[in-house]
Amino acid sequence: MLLSAIPTAGPIGVFDSGYGGLTILSKFRELLPQYDYLYLGDNARTPYGTRSFEVVYEFTLQAVRRLFELGCPLVILACNTASAKALRSIQQNDLPYLDPTRRVLGVIRPTVECIGEITHTRHVGLLATSGTVKSESYPLEIRKLFPDIKVTGVACPLWVPLVENNEADSEGADYFVRKYIDTLLCKDPEIDTIILGCTHYPLLLNKIRQFTPPHIRLVTQGEYVSRSLKDYLFRHSEMDERCLKNARCEFLTTESVEKFRESASLFLHQDVHVRSITLESF
Numbered sequence: 493m494l495l496s497a498i499p500t501a502g503p504i505g506v507f508d509s510g511y512g513g514l515t516i517l518s519k520f521r522e523l524l525p526q527y528d529y530l531y532l533g534d535n536a537r538t539p540y541g542t543r544s545f546e547v548v549y550e551f552t553l554q555a556v557r558r559l560f561e562l563g564c565p566l567v568i569l570a571c572n573t574a575s576a577k578a579l580r581s582i583q584q585n586d587l588p589y590l591d592p593t594r595r596v597l598g599v600i601r602p603t604v605e606c607i608g609e610i611t612h613t614r615h616v617g618l619l620a621t622s623g624t625v626k627s628e629s630y631p632l633e634i635r636k637l638f639p640d641i642k643v644t645g646v647a648c649p650l651w652v653p654l655v656e657n658n659e660a661d662s663e664g665a666d667y668f669v670r671k672y673i674d675t676l677l678c679k680d681p682e683i684d685t686i687i688l689g690c691t692h693y694p695l696l697l698n699k700i701r702q703f704t705p706p707h708i709r710l711v712t713q714g715e716y717v718s719r720s721l722k723d724y725l726f727r728h729s730e731m732d733e734r735c736l737k738n739a740r741c742e743f744l745t746t747e748s749v750e751k752f753r754e755s756a757s758l759f760l761h762q763d764v765h766v767r768s769i770t771l772e773s774f
Contacts, residue, residue, distance in 0.1 A: 499593045501734045502563030503528035503742070504721075506570050507555045510538035510656050512692030513570030514759050516599065519714030520568075521741065523722055528736040530564055533756075534771060536746035539652040540573040541621025541690070548623060552578035553586060554771045556596055565734040568721065569598045572620055572689050572713075576600060576627040595731060602720035603687060603713045604633040610709055611641060615682040617708075618645035619672060619700075620689030621652065630689060644683065646676040648690070655692040658755060660699070669696060670703040677705075685709045695759060744769050 506517050510533050517531055532555055534540075540548050552574040559567050569575045575598030582596050607616060618630050624647075631643040650668045654660055677683060686708055688694060694712045704710060725732040743766045745752035753766045 499734060500563055500565065501736055502565055503530040503740070504735050505529075505556075505559035505562070505564030505567035506531045507552070507559060507567060507574065508533055508569075508571045508691060509540040509551075509573065510535045510652070510692065511695065511755055511759060512652070512655065512690060514756060515691050515694040515712070515714050516568070516570035516717055517741075518760060519718040520721060523718040524725075526737045526739055528738050529741045530559060530562060530744065531741070532559060532744040532769075533752065534746045535656065535752060537771075538656055539621065539649075540571060540577075541623045541647075541652060542649060543573075543623065545577045545623075545627075548573055548577040549581055551771070553582055556582060556586075557590065558769065558771060560591060560594060565594050566731055567594070567596045568717070569596065570691050570717070572599060572629075572691065573623040574598070576624045576629040597721075597724065599691065599713050599717050600629050600633055600689075602717045603689070603711065604630065604637060605720070606711070606716050607634060607641065607685065607687070608638045610711065611685040613682050613684040614638075614641045615680055615684060616641055616643050617676045617680065617683040617686040618643055618689050619648050619651075619676060619686060619693065620645060622647040622649055624689050630687065642680070644676065644680040645689075646672050646679065648672040648693075651696060652690065652692045655695045658758070660696050665696065665699055666703075669699045673700065673703050683708065685711060687711045688713070742767070746771055 556567050579598040625645040634641050634643050654665050743764050749766045749768045756764045
């Protein structure tokens, strides 16, 4: 059943399993400050990285439907796990029935497109959630564009909980940050570029840099995804016209408003307006 038979204008929806997508949203607002944004963090059910394809797909589709219902003509899955496990199914199977005039985009392809210009050794590392690594989305996408690049991935199952529990700057995080980086570089010492394949990970960036050799380039996604969104809106004027431009931003969370407001304000360095919602099965 279609949600709307008539194209409507609204904010750009940004979805993540928790706080990680704020690193994408912040870059959107830097590069494209004129647009309205509606951020939805499913913090109550984070992390997504350890969940099955079926569960991640169901949770992500619930979020997309809710953002559509709230008027978003365009939704960005600012979550690598959701992009890896749910994006294609939603684009191909669900959008034609929900609303063929709306769009859902992910963060993996824009990140992959930049890699060929960054690596010199053609050996690239991937630090990501278990779900993203197991999906092999990054190696598959990179192989399409750059078949000469070797990709080695390592899952970092404890990094998202560190961020979600505001432990990113704690001394206790050092062991787990160093552990996964060392494991990756032991698997392939020729790596000269590491993709931080989870939008939570830039919130650990200071510690990641501390334990990464200085000659290795760390690729965070916000810059590349925001440039890709700008290009997309330029190329699709009909969608650009449907995205409101009042420079407003609102936040939704599936956890307590107080906890989300405190963490989001800390990460974004500003006070935020937050509402709590429930994502239920359909």
